[in-house]
Amino acid sequence: xxxxxxxxxxxxxxxEIDAMSEDSTLRLATKPLLDALGWTQKAEGLCRGDVxxxxxxQPDLITQxxxxxxxxxxxxxxxxxxxxxxxxASIGEETAANRAQLAQGIAPDFTLPDLSxxxxxxxxxRGKKVLLIAYASW
Amino acid sequence: xxxxxxxxxxxxxxxxxxxxxDESAEAARPYIEKANPQHPSLIDTExxxxxxxxxxxxxxxxxxDEDGKIVRPSTAExxxxxxxxxxxxxxxxxxxAVRAWVDTGEVRTDEExxxxxxxxxxxxxxxxxxxxxxxxxxxxxxTEAASQHFARAGELSPDDWTIRRxxxxxxGQNPMGPEFFELFKDWEARGKTTHATMAAxxxx
Numbered sequence: 001x002x003x004x005x006x007x008x009x010x011x012x013x014x015x016e017i018d019a020m021s022e023d024s025t026l027r028l029a030t031k032p033l034l035d036a037l038g039w040t041q042k043a044e045g046l047c048r049g050d051v052x053x054x055x056x057x058q059p060d061l062i063t064q065x066x067x068x069x070x071x072x073x074x075x076x077x078x079x080x081x082x083x084x085x086x087x088x089a090s091i092g093e094e095t096a097a098n099r100a101q102l103a104q105g106i107a108p109d110f111t112l113p114d115l116s117x118x119x120x121x122x123x124x125x126r127g128k129k130v131l132l133i134a135y136a137s138w
Numbered sequence: 139x140x141x142x143x144x145x146x147x148x149x150x151x152x153x154x155x156x157x158x159x160d161e162s163a164e165a166a167r168p169y170i171e172k173a174n175p176q177h178p179s180l181i182d183t184e185x186x187x188x189x190x191x192x193x194x195x196x197x198x199x200x201x202x203d204e205d206g207k208i209v210r211p212s213t214a215e216x217x218x219x220x221x222x223x224x225x226x227x228x229x230x231x232x233x234x235a236v237r238a239w240v241d242t243g244e245v246r247t248d249e250e251x252x253x254x255x256x257x258x259x260x261x262x263x264x265x266x267x268x269x270x271x272x273x274x275x276x277x278x279x280x281t282e283a284a285s286q287h288f289a290r291a292g293e294l295s296p297d298d299w300t301i302r303r304x305x306x307x308x309x310g311q312n313p314m315g316p317e318f319f320e321l322f323k324d325w326e327a328r329g330k331t332t333h334a335t336m337a338a339x340x341x342x
């Protein structure tokens with residue numbers, strides 16, 4: 001079945017995954033996409049660790065042609081932006097988890113590099129009072 | 139400025155973590171090298187922090203305690219009074235509030251401090267996804283396609299300066315130029331949304 005190379009952006013990471021080109025629904029190759037997002041297809045549904053999301057009521061989500069990317073985003077609670085002409089899409093954060101953290105006043109963790117490329121995680125500063133300052137040159 | 143505060147309070151279990159929401163390390167480098175910080179000074183080209191904290195503008199300063207809890211939601215704070223005539227927020231009371239927090243654990247607030255961190259709406263989450271796609275397309279040299287997704291992101295989240303102003307230098311616009319003043323007028327006309335007003339409108 002004819003495919004075209006497609007790029008999915010997830011948190012700044014680029015995943016190259018084949019898209020089925022002869023379908024009005026945007027479908028990406030099933031296993032590479034699930035692997036990229038950290039999910040496994042099992043009898044119970046889509047699973048990650050101990051968590052499984054049942055998908056039996058969505059027979060069109062995963063077909064021989066691949067996974068419907070927009071429908072998968074809805075199942076996972078992640079927003080998807082698509083540009084089919086440019087064969088690219090991005091998938092957002094896990095909205096519910098992020099919202100729950102903010103609602104409980106938990107500082108969401110992040111890992112970012114400094115100018116020299118050394119990574120720092122917020123969580124490694126437990127035990128200190130942290131002043132988080134977001135700024136920009138613009 | 140934050141480096142001076144770190145020198146003053148670092149021995150008391152305090153650390154500033156600054157995060158530049160710039161399009162590249164090179165864009166942030168001159169500022170960072172001038173400040174020469176000994177505390178973590180990080181680069182966030184993908185706007186991860188803006189996304190996870192639902193930030194809509196810079197500067198945005200959040201107090202996080204020893205257990206990783208947000209004890210004072212984000213406000214626009216400045217380490218100096220260099221642009222105080224423009225934004226009207228003096229640095230002195232804020233720096234004193236930080237000193238009191240580090241010394242006694244007291245969390246001082248004022249009318250600018252939101253009651254909680256407002257969670258992003260569905261449209262704002264969609265705007266982040268559009269922004270990330272635009273940023274990728276731009277880096278691929280697909281300028282035309284990128285500008286469409288930057289615009290879409292701005293329509294979905296019109297009060298988010300990290301999206302609307304943050305994409306100006308990427309698109310070759312001057313973030314201090316006419317487009318900025320247009321954006322500022324638009325923001326005023328729509329009610330001068332800040333984190334404090336968002337928090338008042340949205341329950342936690």
